[in-house]
Amino acid sequence: MLKGLEKGSYALLSTRLNLAAIIPMSNSLALKNLPTPVRSLLRPMLFAAIGLHALLLFTPIPSEEKPKKTDDKENPVKITQLPTAKPAAKARPKLAKPALPKINRPKPVVAVPKSPSTPRAKGAGGATDDTKNPFVDFxxxxxxxxxxxxxxxxxxxxxxxxxxxxxxxxxxxxxxxxxxxxxxxxxxxxxxxxxxxxxxxxxxxxxxxxxxxxxxxxxxxxxxxxxxxxxVGIPPELGGIAKALDTTYAISQDNSATSLDVSQSSSFFEPDKDNPSNEVYVDGISETRIIDGQPPAQVYQALQATVLKGFESVTEAGTYGGGPLYELKKGKFTGGLSLVPGKTGGTVAVIWTKKP
The missing domain is CATH 3.30.310.80 (Kinase associated domain 1, KA1)
Incomplete structure (x- = not known):
């Protein structure tokens, strides 16, 4: 706007100078000397020039700076997708296994008991407890x-x-x-x-x-x-078999077997004649033990390295009741050891005072 005013002032000044040059005030006599047709043209031209300069003076002159074009289009917005965090997986609570009730199996009448006056010693492999044997306090x-x-x-x-x-x-x-x-x-x-x-x-x-x-x-x-x-008397090594099993596998007389633990139960158990609802060992069985999680061959190896060394000879004498039968000899005594696969796994050891 200021630049436009400056240009208008300059044009007006230029016009005045031109007019002064054309018609000087002090030279009015010269105009009179002009011919009449010329003087009649100069006066309208003067007023036309003044009007034209006035028009130019008040006409707005556009600025040299070009206005910035407004972008009708919206500036594009760059959208960045944020990575979606995966929800942390909820830890599954561990379910506690319910404690199953222990089944008290009926105890059979043993054929040849251990001396009730001598409680079994506690072995290094685990404490054995004879306090549940009712004849321990005979x-x-x-x-x-x-x-x-x-x-x-x-x-x-x-x-x-x-x-x-x-x-x-x-x-x-x-x-x-x-x-x-x-x-x-x-x-x-x-x-x-x-x-x-x-x-x-x-x-x-x-x-x-x-x-x-x-x-x-x-x-x-x-x-x-x-x-x-x-x-013939029974050598102490025969009773030592049960003690060795108790010590090695941390079991006791409470782990005695019943007819439910073997497949061929009639080979080892029979009804009690005085009380048919109960069962007893067949004649010749001294003791039994249940060894969980151990196959017969492994149980035999453990006994062979310890208590079976006390016998003069230990020989395999075929099978009986579904498992191997070992003949045990010392002096005039001949006994036996059966290692039968358990009905639900493991081994059932049967100690004989005579060969079945």
Missing amino acids: PHYPGSVPNYQGLENLRVASGASLVSVVAHFRKALPAQKFTLTDEPEPNTFKVSKGGISYFLSVIEDGSQTFYLLGPDKLDKAKLAAIKEGKV
Whole structure:
């Protein structure tokens, strides 16, 4: 705008100068000297020039700067897609396994019990507990000597009369919550506790009184044969098999087998004649053990490196009850060891006092 005013002022000044040059005020006489037609043309031309310059003066002159063209189109917006973060996966809660109730299996009547007066020692591989064996607190006659002639649980009470020994048991057994029942044979009883039953036979021979606690009864004829050495005693190595299993695999007598644990149950169990609803071992079985998660071959290798070394010979004698049978010999004694695959896995060990 200012530039336009400056140009207009300059044009007006230029016009005045031109007019002054054409018609100087001091030279008015010269105009008079002009011819009349010329003077009649100059005056209209003067006014036309003034009008033209006035028109140019007030006409707006556009600026030299070109206005910026407005972009009708919207400026494009660059859209950047942000990476979508994957939601963190929720950790699944671990479900606690419900504790299954332990099934108490019925305990069979064992054929040849371990000495109830001697609790099993605790092994390094795990503590074994005989406190659940109801015969662990059997009240033996004071001063009696166990394992006469190598027979387990055959005791001799030297200097004690038959009457005093019998009187001791009639008083001490009920006090320890044992059930004492008289058998038809003289001085022979059936002792029961915790679902387990044994026979107790008391025999007087000279100045000594003998008594046997076990699955079989003792009479004078059998006692005479024992004293003559006709009855072979059971070596301690046989009882050591169960102890070795308890120590190696951290088990105890509570891991004894029942007919539910083997496929051929009739090879090892039979109904109790006095109580058919119960079952007992077949004749000749001393003890049984269930070893979970261990095949028979591996159990045999573990025993072969320890307790089986105490026998003079250990030979495989075929199969019995669905598993290998090993014949164990020491002196005049011949026993056996069955290692049968368990019905649900593992191994069932069966210890025999005689070859089945």
